[in-house]
Amino acid sequence: xxxxxxxxxxxxxxxxxxxxxxxxxxxxxxxxxxxxxxxxxxxxxxxxxxxxxxxxxxxxxxxxxxxxxxxxxxxxxxxxxxxxxxxxxxxxxxxxxxxxxxxxxxxxxxxxxxxxxxxxxxxxxxxxxxxxxxxxxxxxxxxxxxxxxxxxxxxxxxxxxxxxxxxxxxxxxxxxxxxxxxxxxxxxxxxxxxxxxxxxxxxxxxxxxxxxxxxxxxxxxxxxxxx
Numbered sequence: 001x002x003x004x005x006x007x008x009x010x011x012x013x014x015x016x017x018x019x020x021x022x023x024x025x026x027x028x029x030x031x032x033x034x035x036x037x038x039x040x041x042x043x044x045x046x047x048x049x050x051x052x053x054x055x056x057x058x059x060x061x062x063x064x065x066x067x068x069x070x071x072x073x074x075x076x077x078x079x080x081x082x083x084x085x086x087x088x089x090x091x092x093x094x095x096x097x098x099x100x101x102x103x104x105x106x107x108x109x110x111x112x113x114x115x116x117x118x119x120x121x122x123x124x125x126x127x128x129x130x131x132x133x134x135x136x137x138x139x140x141x142x143x144x145x146x147x148x149x150x151x152x153x154x155x156x157x158x159x160x161x162x163x164x165x166x167x168x169x170x171x172x173x174x175x176x177x178x179x180x181x182x183x184x185x186x187x188x189x190x191x192x193x194x195x196x197x198x199x200x201x202x203x204x205x206x207x208x209x210x211x212x213x214x215x216x217x218x219x220x221x222x223x224x225x226x227x
Contacts, residue, residue, distance in 0.1 A: 005061070006061055006062045007061050007062050009062065012055070012058045012059060012062050015051070015054050015058045015059075016055055018051045018054070019048070019052050019055045021051075022050075022051040022052070023048060025044050025047065026041075026047070029041045030044075036085060037080065037081055042080065052067065052069055055067065079181050079182050080182065081182060081183070081184075082183065083160070083161040083180075083183035083184075083185070084161055084162065084163040087161030087162060087163060087185075088162075088163050088165070089161075089163070089164070089165035090160065090161060090162070090185075091158075091160045091162065091179075092157065093157070093159075093176065093179055094156070094157045094158075095154075095155060095156050096142055096153075096155040097152075097153030097154050097155065098145060098151060098152060098153055099150070099151045100149060100150060100151075101149055101150060101151040102149030102150075103125055104149065105147070105148060105149030106125060106132070106148055106149035107125070107128050109149070110128035110129075111128075113131050113132065113135045142155075152190075153192075154189070154190065154191040155189070155190045155191075156187065156188070156189045157189075158179065158181075158184045158186075158187050159184065159185045159186050159187070160179065160180065160183045160184050160185065161183055161184075161185050162183065
């Protein structure tokens with residue numbers, strides 16, 4: 001990077017001072033918060049994130065250095081939490097996407113589980129996937145996906161709070177229609193758009209007083225466990 005493209009030293013230092021001031025405001029808001037979801041804390045958090053992100057960018061442009069902080073953008077933050085303060089039930093919503101990278105491995109694994117021969121009628125990838133997902137838990141397939149000839153895509157996990165646990169069988173016909181981002185306590189997203197190595201990347205999103213991870217919202221989710 002040429003000197004002409006670098007921000008002035010004074011601009012970098014001013015950005016560092018802005019981070020310090022934002023840290024003081026955030027600590028003061030936390031010390032004087034009125035509850036778990038105090039809007040002043042939420043605002044101070046966002047101001048600190050903005051200041052830190054600006055400093056990080058200028059530091060990199062001027063000195064080719066970075067901070068140890070991973071700063072979420074505004075689009076990555078969870079919306080304000082409107083769920084119960086003391087939830088009595090949780091819904092864990094999970095979506096995982098895969099591509100079939102090795103059809104031969106997938107078919108081979110299915111043949112070991114069931115009497116599924118390539119020459120049998122209907123014995124294709126559709127049948128093999130049905131066999132494997134019927135035999136193994138989704139978490140086991142996720143941890144062993146390469147053995148099954150699958151390649152990981154994006155994934156997301158939401159932990160949502162509720163005061164009214166559903167009746168048995170209530171949500172089975174449409175398990176994901178009721179997913180409300182404002183009831184999400186924490187969220188964990190993995191996507192190739194965040195980093196060159198999607199296996200090492202978990203995109204963080206924060207809600208004041210809570211710890212979680214998150215990224216872009218998903219339109220639907222593939223798996224749901226009611227706890």
